Amino acid sequence: MKKNLILLCLCIMLLADDTVLIPKEIALQNAKHAVHKLHTLLSSTVKTKYRQEGPLSAAKFCALESYSKIKEMNKKLGSNISIKRISFFNRNPNAYPQKDEVNILKAFDLIERSAAYMPKEIVQAMGYNTYKVYFPATMSSKTCKKCHGEKSIVNPKIQKLFEDNYPYDKAYGFKSGEVRGAVVVTVKIEDNNINIEKRNENENK
Numbered sequence: 001m002k003k004n005l006i007l008l009c010l011c012i013m014l015l016a017d018d019t020v021l022i023p024k025e026i027a028l029q030n031a032k033h034a035v036h037k038l039h040t041l042l043s044s045t046v047k048t049k050y051r052q053e054g055p056l057s058a059a060k061f062c063a064l065e066s067y068s069k070i071k072e073m074n075k076k077l078g079s080n081i082s083i084k085r086i087s088f089f090n091r092n093p094n095a096y097p098q099k100d101e102v103n104i105l106k107a108f109d110l111i112e113r114s115a116a117y118m119p120k121e122i123v124q125a126m127g128y129n130t131y132k133v134y135f136p137a138t139m140s141s142k143t144c145k146k147c148h149g150e151k152s153i154v155n156p157k158i159q160k161l162f163e164d165n166y167p168y169d170k171a172y173g174f175k176s177g178e179v180r181g182a183v184v185v186t187v188k189i190e191d192n193n194i195n196i197e198k199r200n201e202n203e204n205k
């Protein structure tokens with residue numbers, strides 16, 4: 001009898017865990033999809049401009065077009081999902097983290113300084129059906145330094161472009177591999193979406 005009771009409790013615990021896990025997994029999937037799109041949008045354009053027209057042209061794209069491209073992308077993604085970039089050392093004034101984002105960004109910094117392995121992402125619960133998924137933005141290629149490295153090594157024309165557009169620019173001085181900030185995807189899970197997933201899960205059991 002006691003054994004059965006313990007088994008029953010275990011089953012309930014497992015089921016309860018599922019209901020929490022499923023929406024989080026949907027959020028993560030949607031967030032990864034959005035990040036992939038953003039990466040394709042920014043990285044491929046910057047690389048092409050850089051190769052075909054040179055670093056100044058790539059910098060012009062980043063300074064004058066990238067923010068509105070991200071806005072356009074957000075419109076296409078719909079009202080339940082949005083994507084943005086944040087950093088304590090921001091170039092665009094809109095990229096400073098919100099209050100609830102500060103600790104996660106600090107966490108990336110602490111992980112980096114502890115020589116620990118950087119997670120691919122961190123998921124933050126923002127209420128019963130909303131999640132923020134944070135992806136570290138690292139100085140992963142040499143190209144990053146052309147615009148975010150030591151100011152003294154940045155092309156003077158690019159420096160001038162940034163000075164004209166970002167009077168409070170803090171985004172210089174980064175080394176290869178360092179965390180520059182984060183890409184944040186906010187995902188709201190529709191209630192009926194949660195139910196469908198739960199039902200599928202239960203039917204598969």
Ligand code: HEC
Pocket residue numbers: 046055058059060062063066067085086087089090091092093095137138139140141143144145146147148171180181182
């Ligand atoms: C050709 C210049 C250029 C290159 C190369 C470049 N960036 Fe940027 N980056 C910019 C500019 C300009 C902005 C500000 C865009 C805006 O107004 O939103 C920016 C903004 C950012 C932001 C948003 C936070 C902020 O400071 O406004 C992050 C994060 C970032 N860059 C990371 C990177 C990483 C990582 C790489 C390399 C993979 C990289 N950048 C390569 C020019 C560049």
